[in-house]
Amino acid sequence: METDATKYIWFNGKMIPWADATVHVTAHALHYGSAVFEGIRAYATNKGPQIFRLKEHIDRLFNSAKIYRFPLAVTKDDVMDACKKIITENGLEYGYIRPLIFMGEVGLGVKFKKGKNADAMVCALPWGAYLGEEGLKKGIKVCVSSWRRLAPDTIPTEAKAAGNYLSSILIANECTNNGYAEAIALDSNGYISEGSGENVFLVKDNVIYTAPDTAGLLPGITRDAVIKIAQDMGIKVVTQPLPREFVYLADEMFFTGTAAEITPIASVDGIDVGPGYRGPITEKLQNAFFALVKGDAEDKYGWLTPCK
Ligand SMILES: Cc1ncc(COP(=O)(O)O)c(C=O)c1O
Structure with missing residues (x-):
């Protein structure tokens, strides 16, 4: 397990153990890069952990999904809620939040197949300064x-x-x-x-x-x-x-x-x-x-x- 692994990852609407949040090797995103994501920070403040510009990040995530015409089963509210919960349920005071929407087991054809929605996950890592x-x-x-x-x-x-x-x-x-x-x-x-x-x-x-x-x-x-x-x-x-x-x-x-x-x-x-x-x-x-x-x-x- 990674050293900065946390307890839970939010995956398609459920909070599940880090180790169980896996995808199949035929996942479309692995082969063709069909994923959109965000990087968001939660900061430790005197009012507890607070997320910086959450709405703007989730708007950008859904704009990215729109450009690529991803068929979605999740809503902005679902992902925003998941971003808050991934911090609290993992007991983090601060962290880097990574929501990802990706084409999973939808077949190996490049074109998206009708009726196959994108998967969504949110994880968080206790990261400090990126460039030191x-x-x-x-x-x-x-x-x-x-x-x-x-x-x-x-x-x-x-x-x-x-x-x-x-x-x-x-x-x-x-x-x-x-x-x-x-x-x-x-x-x-x-x-x-x-x-x-x-x-x-x-x-x-x-x-x-x-x-x-x-x-x-x-x-x-x-x-x-x-x-x-x-x-x-x-x-x-x-x-x-x-x-x-x-x-x-x-x-x-x-x-x-x-x-x-x-x-x-x-x-x-x-x-x-x-x-x-x-x-x-x-x-x-x-x-x-x-x-x-x-x-x-x-x-x-x-x-x-x-x-x-
Ligand atoms: C290629 C690239 N440019 C710019 C940025 C800065 O964007 P933001 O300030 O929204 O994190 C990022 C980080 O997400 C990036 O990956």
Whole structure:
């Protein structure tokens, strides 16, 4: 059993023991990548564990399923309820929640068969900082990947689908093998897209820049949160196509994502970003973000959902 295994997994409406939540080797998703999923965080707060932007994540999950025309037997309410229960019934104070909707034992034909619904599961893992606690403070070393993100007329990146992560695997493994913590991929037009599992921001002359949804990226829920927080601080945020050289000239850079939260970028391709460590705007955004998600600041956007 995995070391971070929890007691229960929610599978098609039932809470069952972790070890019993298995699928058949002919599962469609295993062969063709036909699964859509979410990554959601529950934070420990003084009101107990609370889930960050649960509704937005479940909306995105069902949008991903809609794009692929998955036949569904579960509702948004079922999955939202499962996300809360997976935390409480496993006795977790915080955790990373993974809902997955996938085509299971529906036959090996690529086309979906009439009358065969997708399966659904929700599990949770007690995960901390994805790119390391140290990375959150000092920043990480990244490179520009030799792999491009998916072209818009190939596989839709607006859907968070399992198959998209073959691109992420190429990007993440290449950069790790070359000694970097993460990579930034370009889109099919050569503009900055995103990391293997994060959106990317850069700061130049006190203005924050990020790539548009059309740049082969997943429009992140943390990206949206950071844009709102920054604008409320009076910082200008510009969403525009970003040429590669912007990353070498930025004053500050950071990644955002459910797993990465807000992780500063210290250097790109061996060139320091600004002074080569976390910049003041990144730190200000991190402080506001962590105060909110940990319940230390007022939840003025209504982004937290209690698990009980
Ligand atoms: C490819 C990719 N881009 C961006 C993100 C960031 O999205 P979010 O902030 O919604 O987690 C993720 C993480 O889910 C991702 O996998």
